[in-house]
Amino acid sequence: MKVLRTASALALLALAVSFPLVFPNPAVDQVAVLTLMFAAAVTAWNAFSGYSGYISIGHAAYFGIGSYAVAILCRDWHVPGGWLPFLLLPLAGLIAVAFAVPMGWVALRTRRHTFVIVTIAMFFIMQLMAYNLRSVTNGSRGMSLPIPVRWGGAFYDVPFYYVALGLLLLALFVSWWIRNSKYGLGLLAIRDDEDRARGLGVRTGPFKLTAFVVAAFFFGMVGGLHAYFVESIFPAFAFDPLIDLMVALMAFLGGLGTLAGPVLGAVILVPAQQYFTIEFGKPGFYLMIYGAMFLAIILLLPQGIIPALQARVRRSEALAGPLRGEGGGPEPTLAGSSVEAGQGESGGDGA
Amino acid sequence: MHLILDAVITGVLSGGIYVLMALGLTLIFGVMDIINVGQGALVILGAYLSYLLQQQLHIDLFVGLLITMPVMFALGVGLEVAFVRPIRWERTTLSILVTFAIALLIQGALSLGFSTNLVQVHAWYVDRSFQIFGFYLAWVYVFDFLLSVVLVAGLYLLLNRTKFGAGLRASMQNRTAAELVGIDVERISAVTFGIGVALAAAGGMAYGATSAFNPNSQYDLISRLLAIIILGGMGSLRGAVVAGLGMLVIEDVTSVVWSPIWATTVFYMLLVVVLVFRPQGLFGQLAGRRQ
Numbered sequence: 001m002k003v004l005r006t007a008s009a010l011a012l013l014a015l016a017v018s019f020p021l022v023f024p025n026p027a028v029d030q031v032a033v034l035t036l037m038f039a040a041a042v043t044a045w046n047a048f049s050g051y052s053g054y055i056s057i058g059h060a061a062y063f064g065i066g067s068y069a070v071a072i073l074c075r076d077w078h079v080p081g082g083w084l085p086f087l088l089l090p091l092a093g094l095i096a097v098a099f100a101v102p103m104g105w106v107a108l109r110t111r112r113h114t115f116v117i118v119t120i121a122m123f124f125i126m127q128l129m130a131y132n133l134r135s136v137t138n139g140s141r142g143m144s145l146p147i148p149v150r151w152g153g154a155f156y157d158v159p160f161y162y163v164a165l166g167l168l169l170l171a172l173f174v175s176w177w178i179r180n181s182k183y184g185l186g187l188l189a190i191r192d193d194e195d196r197a198r199g200l201g202v203r204t205g206p207f208k209l210t211a212f213v214v215a216a217f218f219f220g221m222v223g224g225l226h227a228y229f230v231e232s233i234f235p236a237f238a239f240d241p242l243i244d245l246m247v248a249l250m251a252f253l254g255g256l257g258t259l260a261g262p263v264l265g266a267v268i269l270v271p272a273q274q275y276f277t278i279e280f281g282k283p284g285f286y287l288m289i290y291g292a293m294f295l296a297i298i299l300l301l302p303q304g305i306i307p308a309l310q311a312r313v314r315r316s317e318a319l320a321g322p323l324r325g326e327g328g329g330p331e332p333t334l335a336g337s338s339v340e341a342g343q344g345e346s347g348g349d350g351a
Numbered sequence: 352m353h354l355i356l357d358a359v360i361t362g363v364l365s366g367g368i369y370v371l372m373a374l375g376l377t378l379i380f381g382v383m384d385i386i387n388v389g390q391g392a393l394v395i396l397g398a399y400l401s402y403l404l405q406q407q408l409h410i411d412l413f414v415g416l417l418i419t420m421p422v423m424f425a426l427g428v429g430l431e432v433a434f435v436r437p438i439r440w441e442r443t444t445l446s447i448l449v450t451f452a453i454a455l456l457i458q459g460a461l462s463l464g465f466s467t468n469l470v471q472v473h474a475w476y477v478d479r480s481f482q483i484f485g486f487y488l489a490w491v492y493v494f495d496f497l498l499s500v501v502l503v504a505g506l507y508l509l510l511n512r513t514k515f516g517a518g519l520r521a522s523m524q525n526r527t528a529a530e531l532v533g534i535d536v537e538r539i540s541a542v543t544f545g546i547g548v549a550l551a552a553a554g555g556m557a558y559g560a561t562s563a564f565n566p567n568s569q570y571d572l573i574s575r576l577l578a579i580i581i582l583g584g585m586g587s588l589r590g591a592v593v594a595g596l597g598m599l600v601i602e603d604v605t606s607v608v609w610s611p612i613w614a615t616t617v618f619y620m621l622l623v624v625v626l627v628f629r630p631q632g633l634f635g636q637l638a639g640r641r642q
Contacts, residue, residue, distance in 0.1 A: 055444045055447075057447060106623055106626050106627055107626075109626060109630040110626065110630045110631075111630075112443070113380075113384065113386070113443045113585065114581060114585050114630070114631075114632075116386065116443070116444065116447060117386060117577050117581055117585070118581060120388070120573075120574070120577055121574060121578050121581060121619070121622065124574030124577075125574075125616070125619045128615060128616060128619070129616070132613065241570060242455075245448065245451050245452075245455075248444075248448055252445070252448070256441075282463070284458075284459045284460070284461075284462030284463035284467075284566075285459060285463060286459070287455045287456070287458055287459030287462065288455070288459035288460055288463070289459075290452075290455050290459075291452045291453065291454075291455035291456035291459060292452075292456065294448060294449075294451070294452035294455070295434060295449060295453070295456075298438070298445055298448050298449055298452070299434065299438075299449075302439070302440050302441070302445060303440065
């Protein structure tokens with residue numbers, strides 16, 4: 001089983017690395033770049049929100065901060081287009097961190113439900129700042145970034161692709177490490193029962209804040225990359241509430257708190273989103289389609305794909321159980337398994 | 352000084368509108384633990400409905416509420432039954448995503464139907480003002496404020512003087528216990544959602560009468576409304592009233608003494624400061640995990 005898993009992971013990695021060579025079509029590559037960017041962001045988001053149970057609907061603020069960081073640094077340092085702006089990404093991430101530490105500290109003083117709203121409110125504060133601090137951000141007129149002309153035509157998206165892939169792999173590694181470390185265990189304990197976790201000696205405050213800030217770091221880098229990719233930024237698009245919604249939805253679709261779920265969610269939703277935007281470009285119409293798509297996903301598949309699959313595997317194993325002479329019929333397991341899987345993920349939060 | 356006093360008066364009068372909308376939001380949260388992020392979009396929908404009635408059927412904005420509020424109440428009940436009730440897992444979080452999706456649907460439909468051009472509503476009380484103690488006030492602010500007072504008083508009576516209100520307050524205090532003593536919490540939830548949305552309709556009319564709007568205005572509204580209910584304390588009706596009035600007064604005073612650009616920012620900064628010292632908001636209860 002473990003060999004199988006490693007082999008399939010390596011196969012997926014090989015597929016991801018060779019993708020631009022197999023599909024040289026720029027339109028396809030563009031969607032692929034966006035997919036990888038979102039996958040990296042959602043994976044990092046999941047390492048905070050999925051593991052700790054503190055759902056943030058405001059991390060797009062750090063995406064916007066990263067976008068503006070790269071744009072402003074390129075302008076002030078006269079960075080030419082080419083490879084150099086990529087080197088600014090870690091710096092953009094650190095700038096996002098500088099914002100995330102105090103903001104996260106304030107937001108995490110509140111508990112779950114209020115926390116969600118505080119993050120939304122903070123997101124809108126940052127958007128407002130982007131509009132208002134005209135001397136820094138150029139206000140609603142937006143900013144433009146250097147154009148990466150040197151690569152030209154068909155090659156254009158390829159560097160972005162590999163940088164985004166690198167970010168995704170880094171995010172996956174961090175998420176994997178957290179999941180398998182004592183630190184991650186602490187986060188999961190916070191998700192399941194925060195007061196008890198604290199009673200058992202988990203330092204809940206620093207634990208939550210660290211994960212919050214790590215996610216913000218990745219959002220900053222992805223935001224910076226995105227800004228360079230689209231070449232111009234405006235307050236309404238760098239700080240886009242739709243990004244918050246998409247990120248949360250991708251994590252929920254794939255499976256909140258799982259390692260691969262966020263990537264799966266991004267791989268499904270970003271191409272779908274791009275398709276709808278192109279196909280139904282009329283403003284308003286694609287918003288309605290988004291809305292309908294979100295509603296359908298949340299109401300039909302609330303636990304996410306991967307937990308649902310796991311539940312199915314468990315169910316079939318349980319069905320095979322009685323043949324080996326284990327006690328208890330399969331019936332109660334059948335009825336209860338999907339609920340159990342859901343409860344396992346939510347940690348009895350709805351009680 | 353005169354200017355500041357003027358700003359305070361305008362702030363209190365226009366704050367009444369935000370109190371209406373925020374009450375709907377905090378009421379829903381209190382009863383159901385549901386955060387209706389779609390409230391902003393519903394407010395704009397209410398504004399467009401009133402505008403439509405005025406343009407097409409020449410019904411006065413305030414009289415039109417007799418039509419739009421019941422319609423929006425029914426819409427709210429429908430939304431609750433169709434989309435919020437089926438959520439069984441991670442209720443609060445998923446409710447945010449669901450109501451966000453509803454907001455997108457409404458925003459998209461309104462953009463298609465009315466385009467994204469700004470709409471300005473006209474009526475005699477919008478265009479005319481009167482003078483009192485040296486202050487100039489548009490009639491619409493006074494009418495809006497009176498509407499808020501009437502509706503808040505009505506809500507107060509409904510909550511404190513009726514059997515339904517007793518059930519609702521019981522559900523706010525402890526949902527499970529309310530169910531155990533035989534209160535139909537599901538029905539109360541649906542009606543509460545309806546009331547919240549009906550208040551959005553009234554707030555939307557009042558909002559539309561005082562400022563130009565388009566379907567994208569929902570983002571501006573929802574961020575303000577969320578800030579108000581956090582500042583007041585989630586689920587606290589008193590808090591929503593105080594924070595709603597406070598927000599608009601602070602904004603208007605800041606516009607006068609500093610700059611309109613920073614009006615909202617100052618309020619948000621205040622919100623952050625309050626959260627540092629009182630994470631539960633002004634009138635909220637500590638969200639300990641004694642569920």
